[in-house]
Amino acid sequence: MVDEKAWAIIGKDVASAGAKLIAVSKTKPASDILMLHKLGQRAFGENYVQELVGKSVELPKDIEWHFIGHLQSNKVKYIAPFVEWIHGVDSFRLLLEINKEALKNNRVIHVLLQMHIAQEDTKFGLDEKELKELLSYYEAQMESLKNIRICGLMGMASNTDEMGVVRSEYQFLKDIFQHLKETTFLQSPYFTQLSMGMSGDYKTALEEGSTMIRVGSLIFGSR
Numbered sequence: 001m002v003d004e005k006a007w008a009i010i011g012k013d014v015a016s017a018g019a020k021l022i023a024v025s026k027t028k029p030a031s032d033i034l035m036l037h038k039l040g041q042r043a044f045g046e047n048y049v050q051e052l053v054g055k056s057v058e059l060p061k062d063i064e065w066h067f068i069g070h071l072q073s074n075k076v077k078y079i080a081p082f083v084e085w086i087h088g089v090d091s092f093r094l095l096l097e098i099n100k101e102a103l104k105n106n107r108v109i110h111v112l113l114q115m116h117i118a119q120e121d122t123k124f125g126l127d128e129k130e131l132k133e134l135l136s137y138y139e140a141q142m143e144s145l146k147n148i149r150i151c152g153l154m155g156m157a158s159n160t161d162e163m164g165v166v167r168s169e170y171q172f173l174k175d176i177f178q179h180l181k182e183t184t185f186l187q188s189p190y191f192t193q194l195s196m197g198m199s200g201d202y203k204t205a206l207e208e209g210s211t212m213i214r215v216g217s218l219i220f221g222s223r
């Protein structure tokens, strides 16, 4: 069941923060997406490749699809024809693959580098050393990577009710983002996005400078 009221409230919060709401529709039926689409929502997030491909065929073409989960290199080809944003890039190999498939489709795909900021070590993402390494490869090959656009960072905070912990993790991510803006991406007008915040912590994330929140269960109900 879509909670239209919750969607409207989150939409207001997001608008007053100058951010954007990605409605995370994974595991939910296409009819739920259509309902929100009628209300004006255009950005939707999915994190299973097959499911995303199916929905993209079935649903209106003006939807802006965000792939937000962990993406395997061998599956990039399935979503490259239509996906606008890929949030979870955490290896140079994946970046190369996205560029290759985007080129085949004559498109530019927006990507965010995923940082590991949570305490749990089950979550994907780069640590600072891996980020540095990835960026050095990127800088060396930038000229040939014309079909990807690195637009910022993404992170998932620890799964905890302690908002102090979540807040400090988001601050950490923002510090890295600011640093990259002033160094590696100083010349890039595109490096502007900080994807952080989910149902349980989106307000904290907005306070800490999030530009894209990824909210599922508050809008679509629990999974």
Ligand SMILES: *Cc1c(COP(=O)(O)O)cnc(C)c1O
Pocket: 024, 026, 047, 068, 069, 156, 198, 199, 200, 214, 215, 216, 217, 218
């Ligand atoms: C599922 C998911 C979300 C949304 O989670 P909710 O708690 O339902 O809002 C956000 N980001 C990622 C990467 C997800 O996999």
